[in-house]
Amino acid sequence: MQAIADLRGWSPLVALQIEHNLIERTGERDLIPMAREMGLGVVPYSPPAGGVLTGKYSRADLTAPDAVAGDGTRRDFNLANGGLTGRNLDIADVVKEVAGELGHTPAQVGLAWSLHRPGVTASLIGARTLAQPKDNLGAPEVDFTPAQLARLDEVGAIELGFPHDMLASDRMRAATHGGLKVETRRR
Template sequence: MAADGDLAEHALDVADTVRDAATEMGRTPPQVAIAWTLLNPAVTAPIIGARTPARLEDNLGALEVTFTDDQRAALEKVGEIELGQLPIPRSVLFGGARIESRA
């Protein structure tokens, strides 16, 4: 469950896989993360939020990233989220309230 730290652990696994791919390619993790986002057909434009010209230039390097089939498969596998998994723990959203079924 997300409340038990599973979501945080999942995020760390994703970050490790992105870093590993970046190291293999001689790219930065932000470039790989942005390029990976661009592989998703539902994404029309990632929001990069660069605060300096140097960061913007680095982020734009994502347009030159090319993944191997193995790198893409590793990213897709680690990026999978179990259906119904909330990015916010249920206890935060619902305060522990439960509705009992009448059936």
């Protein structure tokens, strides 16, 4: 799209809006690196992952007797779309731990992590209550230690898969680049 806009004299794209949070990180495979390379800002939505990262769900919600009935609650929505899983609750547990260490809410920690990501220029938030956006305003005050950021990055890490894993292997680097490590250009 950038090339078409450039060739036609149109305004270029300026941002990429995708779901990105500690649970949904698949954009890190290709979309976020593409945006950074093309000079696009990344504007992630759903930093609290549908509320899963706020600490309002527990493992009991995974097996609640009425969970299958689907009565239209946020929990039912998260169960139905795969957002409420054991893996995701493990991530939420680490978010709660870090929030406790910092004296902030889990929602603030999730949003602050999002804002710390390379290329992120803003984060879109949604709110069901007036208290939620007020709470979110505390996110810029979150001051992570490097160890806390590393814990958060690690707990929600995804495998980049093909072709990233193959291209990162020593054997492939030796075959294609003579063993040199190719880095992205600096702007």
